[in-house]
Amino acid sequence: MHSGGLTFSNDSFSDSDTLAVVQAPGAQGARINYGNSTIDRWGYGVTSALSPYHENRIALDINDLENDVELKSTSAVAVPRQGSVVFADFETVQGxxxxxxxxxxxxxxxxxxxxxxxxxxxxxxxxxxxxxxxxxxxxxxxxxxxxxxxxxxxxxxxxxxxxxxxxxxxxxxxxxxxxxxxxxxxxxxxx
Known part of the structure; x- marks a missing residue:
């Protein structure tokens, strides 16, 4: 659960895992490079494959993305603490x-x-x-x-x-x- 609602994940994780909530409006189906997650139809995805206290480059694979969405950036960097939840926001242009x-x-x-x-x-x-x-x-x-x-x-x-x-x-x-x-x-x- 996060400020944008409730997002489900294909990844399994415990309450001590380090998570990233990824927001990319309109980028439904784009794969998140960590884990097996994709962006859902509401523009969110969750992944648990981050390494705490290290620089993690969270990236979106745009190979399956529709042509009517443009990502202004395809990666973000986070250095999370153990057990924390970080938020990665990807700006999109839809049209x-x-x-x-x-x-x-x-x-x-x-x-x-x-x-x-x-x-x-x-x-x-x-x-x-x-x-x-x-x-x-x-x-x-x-x-x-x-x-x-x-x-x-x-x-x-x-x-x-x-x-x-x-x-x-x-x-x-x-x-x-x-x-x-x-x-x-x-x-x-x-x-």
Whole structure:
């Protein structure tokens, strides 16, 4: 029992064992590296395989995680006392994951490793090879500002997109092709 409710575990433990309660909202099914526990549907997991008075790296295995959840960190460090219960909180972002194929108005790709920010100047992700970016979108319509450099000069531009209900999907991720960017504001419905 903890502040978030009651969480069951596959691990067996006694009242003298050292425990970790792991919170990761939306990360249902992610395995905790210590023991046999996973995150339940309420976003909690419990493990008893910690070593007291030692540094323990509590990590989540994201291999079985859905694409619509992004973990801001996949590990936490705790140095618990014998018989104590530590709390490990993993910040998550939940929303529709999208693979964006972004091109400039001249048809060229956005530079590799250019930063993508949302409308609130929060960093989302960096552009990958071929102008692709994978990230979790928080709404069906969002403005992203891209910053990078070209010929050692900083450049930035805006990309507006609108998610189409008919958008192609890979696993749970939607595919948004041909997102144009320019210095002026443009809007395009992607199908």
């Amino acid at each position: 529709q994951s999208a693979i964006m194929n972004i091109t400039r108005s001249d048809g060229k790709n956005i530079p590799f490793a250019a930063d993508i920010y949302d409308g609130k100047a929060m960093s989302l992700v960096m552009v990958g090879q071929g102008g692709q970016a994978l990230f979790v979108v928080l709404s069906s319509r969002e403005i992203s500002a891209l910053n990078g450099s070209e010929q050692s000069k900083p450049v930035s531009c805006l990309a507006h997109y609108q998610q189409s209900p008919e958008a192609e999907k890979i696993a749970q991720s939607i595919i948004l092709n041909g997102i144009p960017v320019s210095d002026s504001v443009t809007t395009r419905v992607v199908k």
